[in-house]
Amino acid sequence: MTATLTRDTLPGEIPEDVVLSLHGVTKEYPTTPPVRALRGVDLVVNAGELIGVVGPSGSGKSTLLHIMGTLDRPTAGEVTVAGHAVSTLADKQLSALRSRHIGFVFQQFHLLSGYTALDNVADGLLYTGMGLADRRDLALQELQRVGLGHRLDHVATKLSGGERQRVAVARALVGSPSIVLADEPTGNLDSKNSDAIVDLIEEISASGVTIVVITHNREIAEAFPRSVSLRDGRIEHDSEAG
């Protein structure tokens, strides 16, 4: 793909073997009574892996995703993303980490309604300090990669649900992050679009991108090479571990 030329010029890091690791991660919300969303989670994500994290609602999936994505800090335990120990980083550094190493895909897509598909994807690079023309170049390549080369100038609100999620996937990929975290990416889609997105994720994974998909759909998770099931804030089963 032509993207490699510009990709190599991107500031960032070559992913090492372990992209993300959680060690004894606990998250407690200071409510009354306190809610323990995660209770000592250990998880290692290697470069190039495609992992499905599955669990019923309330099992701590979203909290896990937020902690993996450095949007939240654990109450206890150690999180390392792309070789950086999260506990040693200030808020500003976490932002830097997210801007270059982590791509997010959300259930609600979170596209900016007034923006075109192209600019929504280009915004994935907004906080890297790259110029607008370069951001759009990369966004164009990424939209073509997810099969939306013909929808570049469509405003987000004019796109179908499936198309919106593809735009969101393209936005997560455009910065060539070390890891892509997808939070219920098929949650707002019908089964046809849902299948298409799962196919797209597998396709992207095949190109070497590390992806963690969080879902309540056991079927989707178990179709991935590695699936981790979560219950009551603990890892119940990890297909890798046996």
Next chain:
Amino acid sequence: MAKPLIPSKLHAVDAARTASVGLRTRKMRAALSALGIMIGIAAMVGVLGLSESSKSDLLAQLDRLGTNLLTVQAGSGIGIGSGELPVEAASMISRIGPVETTSTISAVDAANVYRTDLIPSGQTGGITVQAVDTNLLDTLAGSVSDGRFIDAATGSYPTTVLGSVAAERLGISVVNGTQQIWLGDQWFTVIGILDEFELNPDLDRAALVGLDSAATYLDDDNVPTSVLVRVDPDFVDEVTTVLAATANPQNPEEVEVDRPSDALEAKEAADDAFTALFLGLGAVALLVGGVGIANVMVISVLERRSEIGLRRALGATKRHVAVQFLGEALLLSAVGGVGGVILGWGVTTIYANIKGWDVLVPPLAIGGGMAAALLIGAIAGLYPAIRAAKLSPTEALRSA
């Protein structure tokens, strides 16, 4: 070991783009909230512009009429005189060094003016008869609207020149040389109509006759009731102090000395007071506009929590988020400020043109107006921006 992190970065041009997202996607709301600021700024620019334009007009008027005209009048009433100046008052005054010209006015109290001899004697129309010098127009900076003024020749015949109001009341608008009015039991021929006197409106309601003709036909003794004095502009104050004693050495306390241009200057001072009042009102409007922007920004932050969450996920720092919302408030107020300056300028231009003034909008009003708008915007945007920045990313994303 991992490479050091490269900090998140948002270029100024991108910051401006993100700050304008809210304006572009919610145009109506942006327009309405900018309107508040616009009205405030328009009021301030308009008030300053109008005050400056009217002041320049007033100064031009003063310049044209001169501030060196003094009127010497006989006081009338118990203890302040008989209403008459000594006959030789004018010639005495003209001997004061810096006096340039003098012009005598003598009220002919006994005579009334009627359109014809058939009008009942009570219906005088409030028109007075004044016997005047032939140089009155030069001294008062007055002008003839139609016909001509009294000169040495016509001044000794029964001719009259009408003040603008008097002419209107007598139903005479143009002079054809044959119109006569019934003045002091005689027919007087109208030879001219005057424009309004800006410095001596009393004469607008008078029928003016020559001093000689007043003496001959109206039995007037030509005792001056007032003397108009033009003096060297550098010595106005000095002349003012000696005028009373010169005009009436025996009873200087019975003489009133006025400077008609003082009235115009007083008007300017009164205008200044109004300007201050209206500026205050403009400031209140601006403040209300600022509160409007703060309100809209607070709502905007609440509505756009998921966008804030997304931006934090994309790598925005707290500062980037704060800059975005502060920038939006500044942009709103700048739009209002520019609109206000244009509106204020427009109002000033239209009003000044109607009034026939020069359009003068002081640069300070424009600069100050814009600065005030931006300051208000910054203050109004600060709290919402800080709130947006403090929002935790997970909470922001959850609210979608």
